[in-house]
């Protein structure tokens with residue numbers, strides 16, 4: 016075990032900085048291995064800080080070359096410099112300038128934090144604590160400064176030079192073939208929003224007129240030659256800008272907005288002020304190389320980073336504990352955008368699927384933590400599903416509880432009050448409390464208490480009294496560091512459905528006009544009057560709260576909801592619940608009445624025949640069974656992934672066989688005609704047609720193989736080609752290998768497409784897959800230093816191939832441990848992310864558990880682990896009272 020337990024940062028220890036920085040002038044002379052950075056910081060003592068404090072600037076692997084105070088070199092005894100810090104024990108107690116010169120090596124920066132090179136281009140990533148890898152600084156979000164950046168480079172190496180804000184100057188620089196540009200950002204910002212780019216890049220751009228009639232030059236920069244794949248991203252920027260004006264009244268505030276795509280990036284994208292930097296996977300799209308899912312992701316991530324300009328940049332976070340203030344809110348905003356641009360119910364289902372797969376899983380794991388954590392060892396490990404997705408659910412619940420008008424008024428007040436400041440969750444909630452006059456202190460528990468609440472509901476009908484009673488009970492399981500839990504404030508959007516499918520007009524004064532009941536006690540009871548027949552309750556409509564529900568509805572009652580519920584989310588949920596019940600029973604080895612399987616299959620058949628054609632995208636979701644991880648979570652302990660896989664395959668086969676005719680009809684009626692368009696309706700037709708292919712292949716392997724081969728050969732877009740190939744992955748044999756070879760040849764020079772090829776092979780549910788993955792690591796297109804490649808091959812194996820990652824002999828765990836240890840030496844953030852695939856190890860049956868534990872212990876025992884990996888492995892192994 017490692018002994019040097021990293022220092023823990025605690026929310027309760029927050030105090031304002033002793034110094035403030037008003038202005039930053041940076042001069043960056045780009046060089047592949049010896050970039051010179053001269054930073055002139057205009058500092059002053061913070062009136063809210065300690066009067067006698069030393070000045071301690073953060074650094075990370077820095078190398079100090081020169082230091083001057085108000086223009087005079089500081090004598091050696093007046094300061095202390097290490098790679099991690101620059102300390103001046105007796106700084107002036109008045110405003111002063113500090114000029115710091117450092118030298119950094121962007122080429123050997125494999126952590127991809129700070130200034131680094133990607134395909135020869137220079138770029139930066141400063142969130143959360145990367146700016147300190149460029150110069151010594153008060154690298155914390157509540158220190159906000161106005162930045163002016165001069166970037167100088169070789170004209171050949173970096174003809175394009177971009178910084179934050181507006182370009183104010185540029186031209187030839189001293190030295191052969193050097194040039195420079197000066198960028199000025201008038202908006203004070205924290206250092207994590209700093210960025211610069213220098214390189215050879217192609218540009219596509221257009222002008223955008225804001226609601227205040229200002230012209231903004233919007234541009235997307237990509238690898239030269241890929242400009243024709245940047246159009247969709249450019250379009251998405253324009254739609255995002257318009258949407259934030261229309262829905263939230265927020266206007267853009269600079270003369271330029273630039274997005275640069277790079278191929279080596281730890282995350283999806285980053286919201287640097289006026290200069291968003293993107294993983295190129297979330298920018299580049301053409302029908303030939305990108306799937307419908309890629310287009311949807313690009314649109315969502317472009318929107319997300321753009322929306323940060325208000326929720327994150329104009330109003331930023333006081334400290335990193337407040338991360339959900341910008342991330343949860345901005346995820347909520349991007350989800351609303353996608354819902355408006357596409358289909359709201361379909362998007363809501365996709366959100367909830369992701370929430371359950373990632374956040375519920377995290378919440379039930381040793382890594383569970385509150386949406387606003389109270390302590391961390393490594394902040395990079397807190398960009399989690401909980402902070403992001405549960406954080407977004409909290410904002411959504413707030414809107415559900417107070418209603419859309421007050422929500423908008425609260426948002427306006429929040430922006431008005433907090434613009435230009437570094438705010439807290441309390442500031443956010445205060446705005447809504449003030450516009451509504453409500454006390455939100457109970458509601459605020461959502462930020463502090465970890466774990467997924469379980470709500471148990473029982474319904475009782477009284478025919479004589481014509482009443483219907485709903486008894487609610489809630490509880491939240493213990494999580495690390497939190498053994499006792501309080502009741503939460505849970506909005507329950509509900510309705511009653513008659514058995515013949517009509518909505519019922521029953522009344523209950525505790526349910527608001529918009530159909531919401533606020534459950535805020537451990538137990539509560541609702542009584543509806545005027546109920547003339549036993550109803551079927553439809554609860555948590557639109558998934559009104561991030562909770563698990565126990566409600567004993569019979570299969571017939573669920574099927575009433577599937578057919579008739581006015582809430583599309585709950586129609587989908589009903590189908591999932593019916594299937595999940597069968598799948599859990601089968602996975603546990605319990606016998607399942609044949610009639611139940613047949614009944615489910617015939618209900619789905621009826622759905623396909625009557626309801627599906629009206630909304631193919633929705634239908635595709637309904638006919639897709641719960642995933643293997645959904646089933647594992649529902650089982651909760653002593654999980655056997657092989658049994659789950661078999662149960663799911665068997666049910667798919669039965670459903671496929673019962674529905675052959677409607678499935679074949681979908682294949683015909685939804686056949687692609689005309690040119691590819693990524694719009695939601697066209698994508699929806701493709702998704703149902705491809706879901707049909709999947710079920711047909713499950714029903715009849717020979718038929719499936721023939722159809723998939725035909726589709727693979729004739730497809731005119733990546734969505735259909737990949738869908739066919741992925742069906743072939745489930746069918747061992749020659750056809751599969753041939754198709755894989757053809758795909759590889761066709762896309763040999765397309766790294767982002769080969770990522771899909773890596774991923775498909777890593778997720779084959781067969782025993783030979785681990786060997787295949789190891790072989791693919793030798794492929795010429797694979798590289799351990801590119802995060803997209805590693806995530807596609809290794810990450811997909813660990814996160815998506817439940818059966819092989821959790822192989823009973825422990826081989827999957829051992830492999831991942833090896834990769835984590837290797838990756839940690841290059842890129843600790845990436846290594847830590849991969850390691851989180853172990854988070855549900857305690858859910859597994861005993862043999863697998865002990866293999867997983869050994870693999871984790873082996874990682875923990877390695878000397879010199881990064882803080883990132885050290886933190887995740889330590890928390891994964893910690894014992895805590897569970898469930």
Ligand code: BES
Pocket residue numbers: 142143282283284285286315316319320323342346349395398403
């Ligand atoms: N601010 C983050 C990017 C980031 C994350 C920087 C972690 C440093 C550490 C950005 O706004 C973000 O959240 N990006 C997401 C995509 C988004 C659509 C949820 C990402 O990169 O995954």
Ligand code: ZN
Pocket residue numbers: 319323341342345
């Ligand atoms: Zn974000």
